[in-house]
Amino acid sequence: MGHKGFKDLAVWQEAKNLAVLIYKISDNDMPRVDFGLRDQIRRSAVSVASNLAEGDERDTDKESVRYFFIAKGSVAELRTQLQIAHESGHLNGSIYETIEKDYATLGKRIGKLIQSRCPPTRP
Numbered sequence: 001m002g003h004k005g006f007k008d009l010a011v012w013q014e015a016k017n018l019a020v021l022i023y024k025i026s027d028n029d030m031p032r033v034d035f036g037l038r039d040q041i042r043r044s045a046v047s048v049a050s051n052l053a054e055g056d057e058r059d060t061d062k063e064s065v066r067y068f069f070i071a072k073g074s075v076a077e078l079r080t081q082l083q084i085a086h087e088s089g090h091l092n093g094s095i096y097e098t099i100e101k102d103y104a105t106l107g108k109r110i111g112k113l114i115q116s117r118c119p120p121t122r123p
Contacts, residue, residue: 005056006052006053006056006057007053009056009113010109011106011109011110011113012049012052012056014106015049015052015071015106018045018048018049018099018102018103018106019042019045019046019048019049021099022041022042022045022078022099023042023045025091025095026038026041026042034090037084037085037090040081041081041082041085044074044078044081045078047070047071047074047077048071048074048075048078048106049071050071051067051068051070051074052067052068052071052110054067055067055068055071061117061118064117065117065118068110068113068114068117069114071110072110072111075103075106075107075110078103079100079103079104079107082096082099082100082103083096
């Protein structure tokens with residue numbers, strides 16, 4: 001809405017790039033992590049970008065915001081899973097800290113996107 005499509009959203013581009021990074025890290029830097037946890041980490045990362053895209057393609061801001069909230073929830077889910085992988089010794093501290101910071105920032109940016117799309121409420 002007001003732009004050419006979800007691929008033009010900087011927040012979507014960031015989420016997509018982080019999802020690609022998660023795939024690379026989960027292949028290279030988490031070889032011992034339980035398959036179920038690694039799979040869930042990947043799914044959560046993909047969910048963030050996917051829900052931003054789906055939300056942006058919806059017809060109304062109200063519908064869009066619903067999906068943006070789901071994306072924001074997936075960020076929290078992913079941050080939890082990454083912390084579990086880190087605390088269980090399956091994710092290097094420096095890698096964890098970098099990704100954690102990136103996803104914390106992404107969550108805030110999604111929050112700002114939500115605010116920009118929420119119609120003002122009247123008292």
